[in-house]
Amino acid sequence: MALMTGAEYIESLRKLKTQVYMFGMKVDNWVDHPIIRPSINCVAITYDLAHDPQYEDLMTATSNLTGKKVNRFAHLHQSTDDLRKKVKMQRLLGQKTASCFQRCVGMDAFNSVFSTTYECDKAHGTNYHENFKKYLTYVQENDLTVDGAMTDPKGDRGKSPSQQTDPDIFLHIVEKRADGIVVRGAKAHQTGSINSHEHLIMPTIAMGEEDKKYAVAFACPSDVEGLFMVYGRQSCDTRKLEKDADVDLGNKQFGGQEALVVFDDVFIPNDRVFLCEEHDFAGMLVERFAGYHRQSYGGCKVGVGDVVIGAAALAADYNGAAKASHVKDKLIEMTHLNETLYCCGIACSAEGYPTEAGNYQIDLLLANVCKQNVTRFPYEIVRLAEDIAGGLMVTMPSQADFRSDVQIPTKSGMTLGQWTNKFFVGVNGVSTENRMRILRFLENICLGASAVGYRTESMHGAGSPQAQRIMIARQGNIAAKKELAKVIAGIKE
Numbered sequence: 001m002a003l004m005t006g007a008e009y010i011e012s013l014r015k016l017k018t019q020v021y022m023f024g025m026k027v028d029n030w031v032d033h034p035i036i037r038p039s040i041n042c043v044a045i046t047y048d049l050a051h052d053p054q055y056e057d058l059m060t061a062t063s064n065l066t067g068k069k070v071n072r073f074a075h076l077h078q079s080t081d082d083l084r085k086k087v088k089m090q091r092l093l094g095q096k097t098a099s100c101f102q103r104c105v106g107m108d109a110f111n112s113v114f115s116t117t118y119e120c121d122k123a124h125g126t127n128y129h130e131n132f133k134k135y136l137t138y139v140q141e142n143d144l145t146v147d148g149a150m151t152d153p154k155g156d157r158g159k160s161p162s163q164q165t166d167p168d169i170f171l172h173i174v175e176k177r178a179d180g181i182v183v184r185g186a187k188a189h190q191t192g193s194i195n196s197h198e199h200l201i202m203p204t205i206a207m208g209e210e211d212k213k214y215a216v217a218f219a220c221p222s223d224v225e226g227l228f229m230v231y232g233r234q235s236c237d238t239r240k241l242e243k244d245a246d247v248d249l250g251n252k253q254f255g256g257q258e259a260l261v262v263f264d265d266v267f268i269p270n271d272r273v274f275l276c277e278e279h280d281f282a283g284m285l286v287e288r289f290a291g292y293h294r295q296s297y298g299g300c301k302v303g304v305g306d307v308v309i310g311a312a313a314l315a316a317d318y319n320g321a322a323k324a325s326h327v328k329d330k331l332i333e334m335t336h337l338n339e340t341l342y343c344c345g346i347a348c349s350a351e352g353y354p355t356e357a358g359n360y361q362i363d364l365l366l367a368n369v370c371k372q373n374v375t376r377f378p379y380e381i382v383r384l385a386e387d388i389a390g391g392l393m394v395t396m397p398s399q400a401d402f403r404s405d406v407q408i409p410t411k412s413g414m415t416l417g418q419w420t421n422k423f424f425v426g427v428n429g430v431s432t433e434n435r436m437r438i439l440r441f442l443e444n445i446c447l448g449a450s451a452v453g454y455r456t457e458s459m460h461g462a463g464s465p466q467a468q469r470i471m472i473a474r475q476g477n478i479a480a481k482k483e484l485a486k487v488i489a490g491i492k493e
């Protein structure tokens with residue numbers, strides 16, 4: 001099958017019987033639901049841009065499995081050039097959506113499961129790598145979106161999976177049959193789960209023998225029997241339900257999506273199983289997936305950052321403050337921070353290396369440094385954007401007030417719309433509505449629905465800051481650095 005268009009992708013979702021719940025109720029037509037649809041539009045653009053000759057080089061690649069052209073989101077990286085293009089593609093999509101476009105979790109899962117299954121088979125004589133190659137060929141041939149899912153709910157953070165009071169807090173194998181396995185548990189805050197065709201499940205932490213039932217990786221369709229999802233709510237989400245919702249949304253077309261994905265005894269056939277109790281490989285899978293996704297943030301968040309910087313500069317123009325030297329300096333600082341993140345994304349890609357299975361892995365230390373910076377810099381970028389925007393970003397009346405023809409009973413007889421437009425105008429030649437639009441966009445990115453994908457996701461997505469610090473400690477090689485100092489200082493012990 002040829003690469004799908006965005007419209008074909010959206011139509012393909014209608015064939016799924018994925019069970020979705022939101023606000024305490026089942027949502028039958030989740031494809032057209034106004035709260036969910038922006039996240040679907042986001043994934044759709046990953047399909048559309050693959051058909052645009054201008055972006056073909058970034059958005060597509062040649063599959064090492066089939067020799068055919070595939071969407072880069074379904075590709076196994078074959079070189080450091082592929083790794084760099086991945087980051088550039090993510091920056092491009094961040095620029096086009098100002099949001100989380102969700103499809104990267106699958107791409108990062110493909111690459112980590114591919115290399116880990118190869119090494120697991122070598123150590124244990126299992127057949128997971130062939131299973132996975134067959135599965136990924138199916139994904140590529142059908143141009144599917146797959147949700148790579150790692151994070152379990154975790155319960156008591158001080159206890160391992162098998163020590164939890166409720167054994168389902170971490171997803172685990174409940175039964176092993178001749179033809180497959182049965183799994184139970186959940187994955188929490190899963191990006192892009194509802195609008196994915198398939199799910200690729202991985203363990204969430206390194207595990208010992210006592211936790212082997214939890215060391216499981218597999219794939220299943222999103223509408224498999226026994227699986228359902230609960231949509232995660234976002235700040236200001238119900239604005240999308242308002243009549244003629246537009247200006248107040250800030251970003252009308254695009255948004256991210258997270259959900260709780262529950263497995264209540266789901267059967268997985270043997271050929272979709274990629275890890276089954278080989279607990280000694282859970283840690284490798286986690287480390288590789290996290291590494292790839294920490295690289296990803298040096299692309300996607302930079303692209304969104306580009307739009308934030310542009311919006312702040314526009315707000316300054318509309319406020320008449322663009323010439324102020326402190327505003328210019330703040331825009332320079334925002335650019336400096338944003339490009340530093342990009343440097344990290346490119347650096348960990350350029351320093352990538354081939355795995356035993358043949359696909360390319362990023363430099364783990366640099367990818368963790370990348371994500372550690374992402375836990376900080378977008379916060380500073382947002383702080384500066386709010387500084388430039390001014391307080392009106394959070395105090396202005398609604399779109400309905402600006403458009404209202406309700407007559408106010410005062411001397412001049414003007415309408416509510418006339419009054420609000422009169423007092424919230426900025427520089428000459430710019431409509432009040434355009435000024436409102438850019439401020440609402442900044443509100444959305446800094447505090448509203450898109451803040452999930454830019455601010456808080458920068459903190460916790462791809463692992464919270466402490467997870468990177470553990471990896472930086474492991475990879476930092478302080479012992480070798482001590483030796484450097486000893487040699488130069490003339491210390492002989």
Ligand code: SF4
Nearest residue numbers: 100101102104296300
């Ligand atoms: Fe992709 Fe970034 Fe969203 Fe992760 S947070 S899925 S890397 S856009």
Ligand code: FE
Nearest residue numbers: 191457461462
């Ligand atoms: Fe993320």
